[in-house]
Amino acid sequence: MSETAKITGINGPVVYVKGKQQFRVAEMVLVGKQNLVGEVISLQKGMTTIQVFEETTGLRPGDEVTSTGSAISVTLAPGIISNIFDGIQRPLSEVAKQSGAFISRGVNIPSLDEKRLFQTHITVAPGELVYGGKVIAEVPETPAITHKVMVPPHVEGKVISVVSDGEYTIKDTIVVIKDRDGKEINLTMTQEWPIRISRPIGKRFPASMPLVTGQRILDSLFPLAKGGTAAIPGGFGTGKTMTQHQLAKWSDADIIVYIGCGERGNEMTEVLEDFSKLVDPKSGNLLLDRTVLIANTSNMPVAAREASIYTGITLAEYYRDMGYHVAIMADSTSRWAEALRELSGRLEEMPAEEGFPAYLASRLSSFYERAGYVQNLNGSEGSVSIIGAVSPQGGDFSEPVTQNTKRFVRCFFALDKSLAYARHFPAIQWLTSYSEYLNDLAPWYAKNVGNNFMDYRNEILRILTEESKLNEIVKLIGSDVLPDDQKLTLEIARVIRLGFIQQNAYHASDTYVPLPKQMKMMEVILYLYEKAKSLVEMNMPMSLLRENPIFDHVISMKYDVGNEELAKFDTYKTEIDKFYQHFIETNA
Missing domain, CATH: 1.10.1140.10 (Bovine Mitochondrial F1-atpase; Atp Synthase Beta Chain; Chain D, domain 3)
Structure with missing residues (x-):
């Protein structure tokens, strides 16, 4: 049964609820008459603090806040690839049909199309033991990607019935299992997973092979490993976005997750239009057939910007669990850090350097450390590589976001404005860039390219x-x-x-x-x-x-x-x- 409470204070995207409530930290709540999506971020004696992922104009004290009993989560099922979402996984194409060019408040539509039929091939049989991560069905999601429907983590049991191969929606039951307690569990193609919790893995491997990009300065001088982390810092106009475009198009990752976090709306529009037209050089299909786009522009609510990178990396981990190599382009983590700073200021927290919250470093580390080359629960191998753009004001690499990012990434591709203005692209300055993967990747280069x-x-x-x-x-x-x-x-x-x-x-x-x-x-x-x-x-x-x-x-x-x-x-x-x-x- 959902709990309700009354709003007693509003400060921008931050809402306060007084009194003894049954809310939990990180729980998703619905705020006001329009059911705006929010998240509980602080619980004190007699006070609950909520950040709202939508514009709070029009809210007033006395409006109700309703608990949902679950954390902010993403829906994981066929239909993610080639889709365009906002920071909390609302499909922008469906939002546009409902509310026009701008997202109206309180839009409540499913993240994925629940009526679309997918041709489904069942890969398990009655009597078979299944466990978390086990592939139970395969769906050709796009011409480039086969979606592998998996048993949710922490679920196991014996298959007692399966459907025949055919067309099903993501909500249809395709496999029924009986767990150790004798309880029957209906498995569909859909999972829900909280965005702030990383998905479980079998084990993590050290870096051993490069993410080949086809860009000489990267592959030869400053290589990035599959499952590795890299930062691309640079001032305005130095080519951060274009460098990420090249990596998205040419790197040998199976799937690209592009997160436009706090960038200008017209620039993000250009990205979306370009990606919809680009042809994947490997398959001849559209590049969008293996790409997920998350658009959270600078004029969208600031709290959703903070959530967008967690949404993106959770989607990446899901496809990694299927055995795919995924590359995340986060553009830009500076705008995400600015969202943290604004929320921190609203919460009246003690500021640290340049007004950023004291926990900036730990938040950055929790994001970058979700990268890695791993063995999944089902025995397959996959990776998540993170390439984050950093936009230091005035191109000053000594500012907090750049300096803290350097602590958690092992590749640093420093863009130089003098090279960019001289039309030297990519404008990566070879004297200030570095890669810490050289020793790890040297055996691979010797074996696969040449000893010299x-x-x-x-x-x-x-x-x-x-x-x-x-x-x-x-x-x-x-x-x-x-x-x-x-x-x-x-x-x-x-x-x-x-x-x-x-x-x-x-x-x-x-x-x-x-x-x-x-x-x-x-x-x-x-x-x-x-x-x-x-x-x-x-x-x-x-x-x-x-x-x-x-x-x-x-x-x-x-x-x-x-x-x-x-x-x-x-x-x-x-x-x-x-x-x-x-x-x-x-x-x-």
């Missing part, structure tokens, strides 16, 4: 670091006074920057580059460096070497060599040998 891959990577980064030091000298006294070996370092660094790191998202051969091609490109660049260095050691002037077109020719190989034409790289080595031989003969 990590050596090439280290040498490329060494040259770029050396260039940075030399540029400080050049700024003071000019480049003419540098010895020729240092001038060569600057020239090869230019080849690396323009020919390897810079990538053109609109070029067919350059928007995505497989790892074997990335290794060949590094090999050719370092081969040129080795030969040119030999000539410089023979006192060949760098001014003469630079006049040769070989340096610009090597830069253009990213366009001239197709992803499947690796044999062409041998011709570049032949040209470099001719370049070397020409100067040897000239010197002789």
